[in-house]
Amino acid sequence: MRDYIKVSKFLEIPREVLSNIPKITVTGFDEILIENFKGILEYEDFFVRISTTIGNININGFNLKLNQMTDDDILVSGKIENIDFEKRR
Amino acid sequence: MLFQKIIMFILGYVNISVEGFFIEKFINACKSKDIVLQNLHLENDSLLKAKVLKSDFKDIVHISKKTKCKIKIERKNGIPFFVNKYRRRKIFAIAICVIAILIFVLTRFIWNIDIEGNENIEEAEIIDMINKYGINIGTRKNSINTQKVCNLIMIEREDIAWIGINIKGTNAIVSIKESKRIPEIIDRNEICNIVANKSAQIDKIIVRNGTAKVNVGDYVNQGDLLVEGMMEGTYTGTRSVHADADVYGENTIIKEKKESFVQNETIFSGKKEKIYEMCINNFKINFNKRVSKFKNYDTINKNMKLRFFSNYYFPIEMKIITNEEIEMLEKKYSEEELKTKIVKEIEDEFEKEYSISEIEEENINRNEEITNSGDELNVKITYIIREQIGTKVNVN
Numbered sequence: 042m043r044d045y046i047k048v049s050k051f052l053e054i055p056r057e058v059l060s061n062i063p064k065i066t067v068t069g070f071d072e073i074l075i076e077n078f079k080g081i082l083e084y085e086d087f088f089v090r091i092s093t094t095i096g097n098i099n100i101n102g103f104n105l106k107l108n109q110m111t112d113d114d115i116l117v118s119g120k121i122e123n124i125d126f127e128k129r130r
Numbered sequence: 131m132l133f134q135k136i137i138m139f140i141l142g143y144v145n146i147s148v149e150g151f152f153i154e155k156f157i158n159a160c161k162s163k164d165i166v167l168q169n170l171h172l173e174n175d176s177l178l179k180a181k182v183l184k185s186d187f188k189d190i191v192h193i194s195k196k197t198k199c200k201i202k203i204e205r206k207n208g209i210p211f212f213v214n215k216y217r218r219r220k221i222f223a224i225a226i227c228v229i230a231i232l233i234f235v236l237t238r239f240i241w242n243i244d245i246e247g248n249e250n251i252e253e254a255e256i257i258d259m260i261n262k263y264g265i266n267i268g269t270r271k272n273s274i275n276t277q278k279v280c281n282l283i284m285i286e287r288e289d290i291a292w293i294g295i296n297i298k299g300t301n302a303i304v305s306i307k308e309s310k311r312i313p314e315i316i317d318r319n320e321i322c323n324i325v326a327n328k329s330a331q332i333d334k335i336i337v338r339n340g341t342a343k344v345n346v347g348d349y350v351n352q353g354d355l356l357v358e359g360m361m362e363g364t365y366t367g368t369r370s371v372h373a374d375a376d377v378y379g380e381n382t383i384i385k386e387k388k389e390s391f392v393q394n395e396t397i398f399s400g401k402k403e404k405i406y407e408m409c410i411n412n413f414k415i416n417f418n419k420r421v422s423k424f425k426n427y428d429t430i431n432k433n434m435k436l437r438f439f440s441n442y443y444f445p446i447e448m449k450i451i452t453n454e455e456i457e458m459l460e461k462k463y464s465e466e467e468l469k470t471k472i473v474k475e476i477e478d479e480f481e482k483e484y485s486i487s488e489i490e491e492e493n494i495n496r497n498e499e500i501t502n503s504g505d506e507l508n509v510k511i512t513y514i515i516r517e518q519i520g521t522k523v524n525v526n
Contacts, residue, residue: 080158086172107170112161 063093070121073100076114081107089117097127138168142184142208150199153178159193184210233438240269240302242435242443247306251289256304259283265295265302268411268445299441316522321370324357324520326350330379333516340373350379356520370525377520383484383513385476390506391468395461398428398454407449424455465507469500472509480513493517 045060057064057077066074075091075098082097083090084107089100105119148156153176160167168181182190184206194201216222243260245253260266263279276295283293291309295302316322324340329351335342340357344350359373403422408415429451436446463471495514500507 080161081154084154084157084172085175104171107157108168110157110161110167110170112164112166 061094063095063098065098067121067124071118073117073121073124074114075117078113078115081115091115091117096129099125099127138181138183139208142206142210143181144184144187144206145179145181145204146187146190147173147202147204148178148180148194148199149176149202150194150197151176152197152199156193156197156199159197160190163189163193165189165193179204184208236444237300237442238271239300239445240265240271240274240297241267241300241445242437243267243302243304245304245306247308249308251306251308256306259287260295260302260304271297271300299439300443301441314522316372316524318372320372321359321525322373322522323355323359323525324373324375324377325523326352326354326356326377326379326519327521328352328379328381328519330381330517330519332356332377333380334378335375336377337375339371340375342375350519359525373522375520376518378516379519381515381517383480383515384510385480385513386508386510387472387476388506388508389468389472391463391465392505393461393463394458396426396456397459399457401455403453405451405453407451409447409449411445422453424453426456426458427453428456429453465502468507469509472507473498473511476509476511480511484515 046056048054049056049059056062061077063078064076066076068074075093077093078098079092079094081089082092086105087101087103089105089107091098091100100117100121101123102119102121105117105121107115108118109116150156153172156178157167157170165186166183170178170180173179191201193199243257243265245256248256260279260283263282265274265276265279274295274297276297280293280295284290289309289311290306292307294305296305297303329349332344332346332348332350335344335346335356337357339361340359341361342357343355350356356377357373357375359371360368361371362368401424403424406417408417432450432452434448434450436444436448438444493516495516497512497514499510499512501510502508
């Protein structure tokens with residue numbers, strides 16, 4: 042893992058390309074794109090919990106939809122109230 | 131996104147609803163099997179709706195059994211399902227294919243020839259000429275070399291200055307520019323005679339060079355020698371010269387017309403009937419075979435070719451024949467009215483026969499003579515046309 046980071050730093054390649062660290066892109070307050078995710082732990086209308094290699098991402102809001110789900114990225118849309126991370130120890 | 135939607139439509143997709151307590155499990159299982167789920171949203175706590183590709187649906191059924199979810203197809207979309215729906219209508223599909231092939235094949239041929247720009251040359255003559263070089267109604271478009279045909283025609287015909295053949299759709303447009311005949315110019319040093327180009331009575335001769343062979347008042351026929359290119363001098367003897375002279379001739383044309391004061395006049399009664407006819411190339415189909423119900427009628431033919439867009443003509447033609455009823459009415463003319471009518475008729479006839487535009491107005495002498503014989507009016511117009519009649523002809 043550390044070697045990967047060193048190599049990517051040296052070659053100036055974005056870190057998420059070589060390793061499977063998630064990349065989270067928030068657009069406004071209504072869209073979150075999470076790349077390199079592992080799975081969905083919980084899915085309710087008001088709460089989504091997504092697991093990644095380094096921890097979990099919790100999203101609170103209303104009318105949450107998982108718009109675009111492919112094998113490594115997911116687009117959550119809806120009224121997003123707050124986002125928090127649970128770092129795995 | 132649009133591109134993805136189009137691909138999904140082509141491959142076919144299903145809208146599914148999944149019901150169960152372990153929806154997260156279901157989603158994760160789909161993810162691990164590389165199944166793309168789209169538009170995931172919860173309807174209520176335990177009902178999930180999503181879009182799945184048709185090819186992934188079999189795997190989804192397996193997963194739903196494993197995760198103990200109930201799965202239901204809500205709607206099927208896309209081309210594969212559409213084709214499946216109309217699978218039994220084979221003739222319909224065949225017909226569509228046949229029509230497409232027919233249109234494709236028919237547009238490979240020429241079905242219409244348009245001619246533009248001709249003034250003196252008849253349209254039929256041009257069409258004959260083009261047919262001779264292989265552009266016919268029904269010839270394949272690829273087999274035509276328009277440039278070659280144009281060149282051949284321009285070589286063959288002196289009176290066509292330029293010809294262009296443009297193939298647009300199934301339409302061959304032939305544009306023509308006619309050439310004007312250039313009078314033969316004889317060099318001043320060459321020996322020549324002057325000959326009459328039409329028969330007339332000589333009115334005036336001005337000889338500048340040569341010997342006049344006719345006198346004023348003589349009648350000459352076309353081709354008669356007027357001025358000979360010979361000079362006789364007391365000291366020089368006979369010598370040949372370039373004849374140069376103005377020879378004016380007069381022609382008298384008498385036009386006479388007799389018309390009655392009471393005449394039948396034709397009036398359209400306004401009643402019409404239409405007969406339709408269909409022509410497929412040269413094969414005719416009449417929709418109406420009876421004789422017209424009118425006693426006297428005028429016929430107007432109108433042809434309409436079937437065409438797609440602006441230039442794709444097809445060999446199917448619709449003919450509309452309109453018959454308009456004519457009523458005969460007796461009309462009594464006054465002397466003045468009848469006179470103007472007859473004079474106009476005679477003038478038109480005269481203008482048709484002799485191209486007035488070439489002769490100057492002042493060289494035409496016109497004389498009217500009107501006699502009234504009670505029930506008929508006789509108009510006699512005498513025209514005297516004065517014009518140059520001499521043309522130079524080379525002596526060989």
